[in-house]
Amino acid sequence: DAGVTQSPTHLIKTRGQQVTLRCSPKSGHDTVSWYQQALGQGPQFIFQYYEEEERQRGNFPDRFSGHQFPNYSSELNVNALLLGDSALYLCASSLESGGGDYGYTFGSGTRLTVV
Amino acid sequence: GENVEQHPSTLSVQEGDSAVIKCTYSDSASNYFPWYKQELGKGPQLIIDIRSNVGEKKDQRIAVTLNKTAKHFSLHITETQPEDSAVYFCAASIRGSQGNLIFGKGTKLSVKP
Numbered sequence: 277d278a279g280v281t282q283s284p285t286h287l288i289k290t291r292g293q294q295v296t297l298r299c300s301p302k303s304g305h306d307t308v309s310w311y312q313q314a315l316g317q318g319p320q321f322i323f324q325y326y327e328e329e330e331r332q333r334g335n336f337p338d339r340f341s342g343h344q345f346p347n348y349s350s351e352l353n354v355n356a357l358l359l360g361d362s363a364l365y366l367c368a369s370s371l372e373s374g375g376g377d378y379g380y381t382f383g384s385g386t387r388l389t390v391v
Numbered sequence: 392g393e394n395v396e397q398h399p400s401t402l403s404v405q406e407g408d409s410a411v412i413k414c415t416y417s418d419s420a421s422n423y424f425p426w427y428k429q430e431l432g433k434g435p436q437l438i439i440d441i442r443s444n445v446g447e448k449k450d451q452r453i454a455v456t457l458n459k460t461a462k463h464f465s466l467h468i469t470e471t472q473p474e475d476s477a478v479y480f481c482a483a484s485i486r487g488s489q490g491n492l493i494f495g496k497g498t499k500l501s502v503k504p
C-alpha cells in the first residue's frame with residue numbers, strides 16, 4: 277500500500293522563478309494538505325484541498341497556490357520565489373469521512389532551495 | 392490564533408531510560424493533539440494522538456497525557472532504544488479546522504547506547 281508520494285525530492289530554483297511541486301495521496305485518501313517546514317522548525321500549514329477546492333488556508337501570501345485533481349493528487353505552485361521560500365514542503369493526506377483532521381499521513385517532502 | 396510551545400528543544404538520554412517531552416497550547420478550543428516523529432530525510436510520522444475527551448492514552452512504550460485545565464500535554468517514552476532517536480513534534484488543532492495543525496518547534500531526542 278503506497279503512502280504519500282511527493283516529487284521531486286530536491287529542487288534548486290533562482291529568485292523570481294516559479295515552481296510546481298506534486299503530491300499523490302495515500303491510497304484511499306481524498307484530502308490533501310500542504311505544509312512548509314523551515315530548517316529547525318515545525319511544519320506550518322499552507323492550505324488544504326478537498327473535492328478539488330481549497331477550503332482552508334494558513335498565513336501564506338497569494339504567491340502560494342494549489343490545485344487538486346479528480347484522482348485526488350495535488351500540486352503546490354509558488355510564484356516569484358524569494359530566498360525565504362527555501363524549505364521542506366510536505367504534503368499530508370487524510371480521509372474526510374474518517375474524520376478529516378485525524379490520522380494525517382505525510383510524505384517525505386520536497387526540499388526547495390532558492391538561490 | 393493557536394500557539395504551541397514545546398520543551399525541551401534537545402533531550403539526551405541513556406538507552407533504557409525514560410524521556411518526557413512537554414507542550415502547552417493557548418487556544419482552549421483545541422481538541423486534538425497528535426505527536427509526530429521525524430527521522431532525517433523523512434516526513435513526520437504519526438506515533439500517537441489524543442482527543443480532548445481523554446486524559447491519557449498508551450501504546451506499548453509510548454504514552455500521552457493531557458491536562459485541559461492547564462492546557463498542556465506530554466509525551467512519555469519508556470525503555471528508550473537507539474532507534475527512538477529522532478525529532479519529535481507535538482501539534483494541536485480544533486476539530487473541523489480542515490488541516491490547520493499547529494506544530495511545536497520540535498524536540499531532538501538522542502538515545503545513547
